[in-house]
Amino acid sequence: MAAPIYDKSYGKAKIATHEFMEYESEKLNKLIKKLKQDGNDQIAIDIGCGTGRHSFVMARHFKTVFAYDFSPNMIDEANRIRRDREIQNICFFVNDFEYEKLIDEQQFYGKCDLVVASFGMGSFVEDSNSMLRRFYDWLKPGGYLFISFYNANSITLNVTPTWRDSALVAQIDKDNNSLEVNLTPKTRFNIFCKLFDTGIEGPINRIFNVDSISTYPMIMALLPNNLLENEFAHAAFVVADKTLAENKAGQNGYYVIVTAHKPPQATSGYSNVERILQDLNAEYEVLEHQPVLSMEDVKREVGPLAKCIIKTLLIRHKDTEEFVAVLLQSEKRLDMNRVADLLGVNRYHIHFAREKEILQLNLKREFQNETGESL
The missing domain is CATH 3.40.50.150 (Vaccinia Virus protein VP39)
Structure with a gap:
């Protein structure tokens, strides 16, 4: 007491x-x-x-x-x-x-x-x-x-x-x-x-x-x-x-x-999606759930629909500071060596974009870790 x-x-x-x-x-x-x-x-x-x-x-x-x-x-x-x-x-x-x-x-x-x-x-x-x-x-x-x-x-x-x-x-x-x-x-x-x-x-x-x-x-x-x-x-x-x-x-x-x-230019992905749905006069329902911090959390909360989920990963070139978006099925892992080959760059010149870098793009916020798993 x-x-x-x-x-x-x-x-x-x-x-x-x-x-x-x-x-x-x-x-x-x-x-x-x-x-x-x-x-x-x-x-x-x-x-x-x-x-x-x-x-x-x-x-x-x-x-x-x-x-x-x-x-x-x-x-x-x-x-x-x-x-x-x-x-x-x-x-x-x-x-x-x-x-x-x-x-x-x-x-x-x-x-x-x-x-x-x-x-x-x-x-x-x-x-x-x-x-x-x-x-x-x-x-x-x-x-x-x-x-x-x-x-x-x-x-x-x-x-x-x-x-x-x-x-x-x-x-x-x-x-x-x-x-x-x-x-x-x-x-x-x-x-x-x-x-x-x-x-x-x-x-x-x-x-x-x-x-x-x-x-x-x-x-x-x-x-x-x-x-x-x-x-x-x-x-x-x-x-x-x-x-x-x-x-x-x-x-x-x-x-x-x-x-x-918090960076001044930060936006809310949720607010952006909600605004688009309202502009289109779309019917939608908001489902409350526990915070999801990994794809495993998403699968647990969403259930069978998880197989339909596509995650977006952003890759950044260290020298040019350019970004590349990669869309991938949620259960798959990204091969950074393959990405480097497709881009024609050295593997060590690209990395997963950090949260602060993503926020500066004024896009919907996606967190990911160094394995490429969307958070």
Whole structure:
């Protein structure tokens, strides 16, 4: 039952954790002010909102805030605070983001100015690719993603301090993909934790334009908590860690914060198809189904009709930057050597077009992996 004591306990006693929360809030507030100044202040989403720490800040700047957490106790506490403050423009919901369709999701699909998944939330979702694609689909073109993770390159994973007085509330167990959270001496729990590394950074870069990646804190994460209780030491190490946070050559802080935006020219394939059907006065029916991230998923959802499905793969020439579209039966794999022969080019001069390259063509969005399988 962490919710009633969460705001009072988390990050209050452990100074490195507290400083990360402050640092993250500073970066998010700067982004919110930028969006406000640019007139992008209609809809914001807070995933893993807890008791609403960021949601209440966002509510002062956005017309509507949708906030979700899988914990009923956290949402109860957030709603209690909302009622006490008489705030009308936040909708708090109990939802498990990874395994459920969100309540009111259709209201903000493709319309969001900002999606926030803070305080390491990005590490608590096992399927990172699915998470990022959902965020992408919620955002309007030019909308921003603000997300944080626990860092696989944290210096704390390579150094073992001799003291037990950690300045961090949560301790990473890299071998077991978990995080031990010590909220109070009597309130401890373990949760799944997927660390940020190139395996996550790559997919972010493929579909978003990344504005910044920073890690924080590095030095304070190594120090005993009682040392940081000294006012002079505390101030000095905050300055040092903030300097290191933006240093791209040494991304070794405990947490990672990524700020990125959806390419402004991005379009929705679904919207394009719907518009064409309406222009033709065609009769059609929309069938709801679970997200499909591979051809195997499509076959499972669609059934026997899958044999009729043709997938479109885009090939790009590295030197000329020209694109070639290849249409292939869904169950077949593409032979890149054969494509190179047909095009009369060297095999190593062509590759499957990346998502970001496809989006720049202003076409219907098709994801594919390096085997040529449409996603």
